[in-house]
Amino acid sequence: MATYFVLLQLLFLVLTLSDSTVQIQGLGVGINYGQIANNLPSPPRVSSLLQSLNISRVKLYDADPNVLLAFSNTNVEFIIGLGNESLQTMADPNKAQSWIQQHVQTHLPQTKITSIIVGNEIFNSNDPQLMSSLLPAMQTVYNTLVNLGLDKQVTVTAAHSLNFLANSYPPSSGTFKQDLAEYIQPILNFHSQTKSPFLINAYPFFAYKNSPSQVPLDYVLFQANQGMTDPNTNLQYDNMLYAQIDAVYSAIKAMGHTDIEVRVSETGWPSKGDADEAGATPENAGLYNGNLLKRIQQKQGTPAKPSVPVDVHVFALFNEDLKPGPTSERNYGLLYPDGTPVYNIGHLQQQGNLPELVYSSASRCKGFSFHMMVIFVMVNLIWA
Numbered sequence: 001m002a003t004y005f006v007l008l009q010l011l012f013l014v015l016t017l018s019d020s021t022v023q024i025q026g027l028g029v030g031i032n033y034g035q036i037a038n039n040l041p042s043p044p045r046v047s048s049l050l051q052s053l054n055i056s057r058v059k060l061y062d063a064d065p066n067v068l069l070a071f072s073n074t075n076v077e078f079i080i081g082l083g084n085e086s087l088q089t090m091a092d093p094n095k096a097q098s099w100i101q102q103h104v105q106t107h108l109p110q111t112k113i114t115s116i117i118v119g120n121e122i123f124n125s126n127d128p129q130l131m132s133s134l135l136p137a138m139q140t141v142y143n144t145l146v147n148l149g150l151d152k153q154v155t156v157t158a159a160h161s162l163n164f165l166a167n168s169y170p171p172s173s174g175t176f177k178q179d180l181a182e183y184i185q186p187i188l189n190f191h192s193q194t195k196s197p198f199l200i201n202a203y204p205f206f207a208y209k210n211s212p213s214q215v216p217l218d219y220v221l222f223q224a225n226q227g228m229t230d231p232n233t234n235l236q237y238d239n240m241l242y243a244q245i246d247a248v249y250s251a252i253k254a255m256g257h258t259d260i261e262v263r264v265s266e267t268g269w270p271s272k273g274d275a276d277e278a279g280a281t282p283e284n285a286g287l288y289n290g291n292l293l294k295r296i297q298q299k300q301g302t303p304a305k306p307s308v309p310v311d312v313h314v315f316a317l318f319n320e321d322l323k324p325g326p327t328s329e330r331n332y333g334l335l336y337p338d339g340t341p342v343y344n345i346g347h348l349q350q351q352g353n354l355p356e357l358v359y360s361s362a363s364r365c366k367g368f369s370f371h372m373m374v375i376f377v378m379v380n381l382i383w384a
Helices: 002-018 043-052 065-070 093-103 128-147 178-194 204-210 240-254 282-297 346-350 361-383
Strands: 030-032 057-059 077-082 112-120 155-161 165-167 198-201 262-267 312-314
Touching: 043 065, 093 128, 112 128, 128 155, 128 178, 155 178, 165 240, 198 240, 204 240, 240 262, 282 312
Parallel strands: 030 057, 030 312, 057 077, 077 112, 112 155, 155 198, 198 262, 262 312
Antiparallel strands: none
16 A cells, blocks of 8 residues: 555656746846957857857957857847947948948848947047047948948947946936036937947946945845935935946936936956955855846836836856956956856856756657656556
């Protein structure tokens, strides 16, 4: 009799497993794929890796043809970059057309290129000539896309550091630096006319690192905290990233625009840093990225823009061992170059952000056949 009940329990377990499937839950955000390293896997291997993780949006800092070719005939969407060193030459329509034909048109439609970032953090350069070159380059690249009939599928934008803000607190009082207004105003007009997003690189880590005794760690890590209330709007903020985004929205509004979407082209947290880089630990990196991804999955908006889901590209896919600067610069990756997690990505997996095992149709059929065979044997044992 005991054997009978054991077999019935096993039968129930098998029947339960036969109906179970495990669904992939992708990151739900984009990822920055930097390549300043000498030990990274080949682009085809990275393509397989990202597809297995169900990551469908990737941002490059260039237009590496090897990467774009490796991702052809996939569902991965790419933002590609045009470096700061190329801005002045891009004002020439002939050179802009040559670049787009070589780096964009030749890969379409096999590789999905959705945007071109013209320049990265130009306003950090303090170079008037370079800053003056940004808008003409954006305009020429856009006009070239129009002439080639590609402007409906490829947008033109630029990525900016938050250093261009004169004030960011409270968020409703966000303003751009006055000496940058002459450059930023026409760029905002361009975004409004072309319906393209305004990109920012936002790192709450920097604020915490600079003032760890004044900035609450839970506030920057999306952990439970008292938050802050904007005295002008009475809006409640429970994390710094959303406050930074809304400060940029306020700065844009102060220049006469409410029709431009702000997106985060970079954000992340380092897992390692120098002695003076407070908070750069694997634990904090896991909390920041894990909590952020959970909110993105929920399609949250900011307090000032609750109906506009926050759009983020996390920095970065891999640790990059050749990046200059402090130790943290080489330790923003979610993964080591061999594909293993830098910190507890299992934490993200528990939140449904990283993929688990997926059964294909064929494997489900094989599993079903196996289960039926086991059931058949059990039934015979029970009635024997």
